[in-house]
Amino acid sequence: MPAARTNRRLSVAAITACVAGIAIAGVAADWPGFRGPAGSGVAVGPDLPATLSRENIAWSVSLPGRGLSGAIVAGDRVFVTCSSGPDQQRLHAIALDAASGRTLWERQFWATGRTMCHGKTSVAAPTPCWHDGRLYALWSSNDLVCLDRDGGLVWFRGLTADYPNVSNSLGMTSSLVVTDGTVVAQVENDSESYALGIDAATGENRWRIDRPKAANWTSPLVVSPGLVALQSKTGLDVVRTTDGGVAWSYDGGAATIPSGCVLDGVLYVPSHGVTALASPDGDGTKPRQLWRSSRLSPGTPSAVASGGRVFALGKADVLTAGSIADGERLWQLRLEGPFSATPAIVGDRMICVSEKGLVQIVDVSGDEGRVLATLDLEDEVLASPAVADGAVYVRTNARLTKLIAR
Amino acid sequence: MQVTDRVRRPPDDGGGGCVDRSAADSLPLMRRLLFISSVLTAVAGPAWSADAPDAVAILRAVGPEGSGNPAATAAWRSLAALDATAIPRVLEGLDGANPYAANWLRAAVDAIAARSDTLPVDALVTYLGDTRHDPRGRRLAWELIRGRDAAAAEALIDRMLDDPSVELRHDAVQRVIDDATRLDAAGDAGATAAYRRALDAARDVDQIKAITKALEKKGEVVDLPRHFGFLTHWQVVGPFDNTAEAGFAASYPPEAVAGMPPSADAAWPGKDGSDVRWKAFMTADPYGMVDINKAYPGPDDGLKEVVAYASTGFASDAERDAEIRLGCKNAWKVWHNGRLLFGRDEYHRGMRIDQYRVPIRLTKGANRFLVKLCQDGQTQDWTKEWQFQFRVCDAAGTAILALDRPATPSGGPPPAAP
Structure with missing residues (x-):
């Protein structure tokens, strides 16, 4: 990437980080991990298109395996993971040219952990993460790799090989975050349940903490630089990335499939609907509960927040918008589902993609939601879309498709 | 609109040539100098050299929890920068490599191959033909051959009906x-x-x-049970208490005699306080399912919060490496000749054949397996199962049959009690 462009993007990123009070993993126009640069499902850049047709498909390429991990975008490259082969024991990490969809490089690994999972999910379920010029990819087998921009292997970990009871026979899905030089992985399950803080440079453990012994498919969330929220059925623990120590905890219980999101330092947690939590005052260990709304209830997709609103895509395929100030329900809109993918927002527009592959662009700015455009990709979509520089990357089970405005 | 199948760009550079001090420091001085020299010249893509084995050795030394990773990063770069003639030698490094090291080496092969216009196909065929090499490495070699000469690769497959891969x-x-x-x-x-x-x-x-x-x-x-090597004849005892799933950690009397054949004289207090004794149980299921609910019938949804043990003997014709492979959706533990191998306290997340693979060393002559099977208190329809599948095989999944293997049951009456 040219230096000038890099500097410009870094400046934007720095400003965004200051405003939001959060750590971001890449530059603002990138989509560096699950739910984008700030973990809230929000992208910056040009609006999503208000009309859609097949003319909006810039390219669509087949992938060498299956998966429901989301694509991520860093500069001119798109990264995606797959799994293939008998029992999905082949793990693929792939870099594509964002402009053309051409494969730039591919690395394969052999799963060192168990690959059994429910038929609806896949070994390539966690969304990878891009941070400081490196790709961090995790699979359901709990194999974790760090690759450089050109596919050079920086380090490899096999977390089930390390801790043999770390697995879930239904499959693991928790995605990674990287902040403060630490890769945070939640490998939580019924048996040997941990969260790990791993040195991003070397792949060595900085810390490992016990977590509730219960299946958990949620992903860690960067609250602020050096603080990461770990959601589980018991609630939420915010831990320090330096030592894994708990800074504060919420013990009100929380969902184990949809994850919370963070905006302006406030966490919106799928707990009794959605519960808004702010950091404790002073040295307190309990958060300040700002509000709780049972009328906002995320289904499989995680909550997203933007523009003074928090959104929940519920089990009945109903998109609900609530006020970020008090959780009051503002409007509801029934979409064509069902949904597994977490929506993404750019400005006033949200993209929702159903499991049947129906892309739906929704205007979320007004007093009620309105579907602006739809496009049927005619393939199963469980992966959350990525949005970068006005382009949308939708990963179907076996293909990656780029949509652009025309 | 551009809709294509996969578009490949052959070359990538496989990384640079910087030297990781910890990798170099782990070697004696002269070898260190040679290693550093190789890293520096690696940018130009040298062939296999006298010091490349040091890089392989560094990769093979990686271990659990990221140990050896910092040194491996530099060693990987040096290997990945070699030219394609080095591939068979890197593949040889897979022999006996631990699972972490295998992935480091595999990634180096991928990187070399991706930027190479030609590959040493003859050498790869030779490597492939030696079945003593790592099975996955041989498969990788075959795929590299296929990428350059699909017809040759396909012709090789016909000879691989009995391949370890x-x-x-x-x-x-x-x-x-x-x-x-x-x-x-x-x-x-x-x-x-x-x-x-x-x-x-x-x-x-x-x-x-x-x-x-x-x-x-x-x-x-x-005869599917024989084909797979499922163990079909067991002695079972139970039920013991698993209230609040505490039975998984509890050590009930059968564990103290895990390496011994069940005794007809043994009697221990079960969950309800009355004595429980070993009894014979066999399965005629084609896929070896040992359904403990049939041994201990309960209400419609089966017994809940209970533990049972199943023991069986296995006469091996030799001391040898083997695997036990277990499918189970209940919490379980397994002992071999009185030694606890592994246990897992996950309930009702799914099961399949070969769900768990545990390496063992079979003793020549009598071996004894003990399985502990825990049922929890969930009441949903999908939590009724209290069962397991257990087989003994080699690393390729080929059944290892006991010398004293009984005939596959046909669904008749159970064998006599011990």
Whole structure:
């Protein structure tokens, strides 16, 4: 990437980080991990298109395996993971040219952990993460790799090989975050349940903490630089990335499939609907509960927040918008589902993609939601879309498709 | 709109040539100098050299929890920068490598191959032909050959019906299945023999199921428990208490005699306080399912919050490496000759054949396995199962049959109590 462009993007990123009070993993126009640069499902850049047709498909390429991990975008490259082969024991990490969809490089690994999972999910379920010029990819087998921009292997970990009871026979899905030089992985399950803080440079453990012994498919969330929220059925623990120590905890219980999101330092947690939590005052260990709304209830997709609103895509395929100030329900809109993918927002527009592959662009700015455009990709979509520089990357089970405005 | 199949760009650079001090410091001085020299010259893409083994050794030394990773990063770069003639030597490094190291080495091969216009196909064929090499490395070599000469690679597959590589064998078996299917469709009497040939070689569950279905359709009998090596005859005892799932950690009396054959005189207090004793139990299930609910029938949804043990003997003709493979959706523990191998306290997340693979060293002569099987208190329909599948095989999944293996049950009465 040219230096000038890099500097410009870094400046934007720095400003965004200051405003939001959060750590971001890449530059603002990138989509560096699950739910984008700030973990809230929000992208910056040009609006999503208000009309859609097949003319909006810039390219669509087949992938060498299956998966429901989301694509991520860093500069001119798109990264995606797959799994293939008998029992999905082949793990693929792939870099594509964002402009053309051409494969730039591919690395394969052999799963060192168990690959059994429910038929609806896949070994390539966690969304990878891009941070400081490196790709961090995790699979359901709990194999974790760090690759450089050109596919050079920086380090490899096999977390089930390390801790043999770390697995879930239904499959693991928790995605990674990287902040403060630490890769945070939640490998939580019924048996040997941990969260790990791993040195991003070397792949060595900085810390490992016990977590509730219960299946958990949620992903860690960067609250602020050096603080990461770990959601589980018991609630939420915010831990320090330096030592894994708990800074504060919420013990009100929380969902184990949809994850919370963070905006302006406030966490919106799928707990009794959605519960808004702010950091404790002073040295307190309990958060300040700002509000709780049972009328906002995320289904499989995680909550997203933007523009003074928090959104929940519920089990009945109903998109609900609530006020970020008090959780009051503002409007509801029934979409064509069902949904597994977490929506993404750019400005006033949200993209929702159903499991049947129906892309739906929704205007979320007004007093009620309105579907602006739809496009049927005619393939199963469980992966959350990525949005970068006005382009949308939708990963179907076996293909990656780029949509652009025309 | 551009809709394509995969678009590949061949070359990538495989990394740079910087030196990781910790990697170099771990070697004696002269070898260190040679190693540093090799890293510096690696940018130009040298062939295999005298110091490349040091890089392989560094990669092979990586271990659990990221140990050895910092040194491995530099060593990987030096290997990945070698030219394609080095690939067979890097592949040889896979022999006996731990699972972490295997992935480091594999990634180096990928990087070299991706930027190489030509590959040492003859050397790869030689490597592939030596079945003492790592099975996955050999499969990788075959795929590299296929990428350059698909016809040659396909021709090699025909010889791999009995290959230690699960994937190579799978492809060879599929050829035979396809041939059998064609013969079958043409009404050729040779179809049955072809299916039998495929079955003898098949280790993949889906292939075995497909072949069995075809054979049974032709009136053939397939002894699936024997093919897989499922253990079908057990002595069971229970139920013991598993209230609040505490029974998983509790050590009930059968664990104290895990390495011993069940005794007809043994009697221990069970969950309800009355004595429980060993009793014979066998399964006629084609896939070896040992359904403990049938040994200890309860209400409609089965007993809850209970523990049972199952013990069986296994006479081995030799001391040898083997695997036990278990499928189970209940919490479980397994002992071999009185030694606890592994346990897992996960309930009702799913099960399949070969869900868990545990390496063991079979003793020549008598071996004894003890399985502890815990049922929790969940009441949903999908939590009724209290069962397991257990087989003994080699690393390729080929059944290892006990010298004293009884005939496969046909669903008749259970054998006599001990």
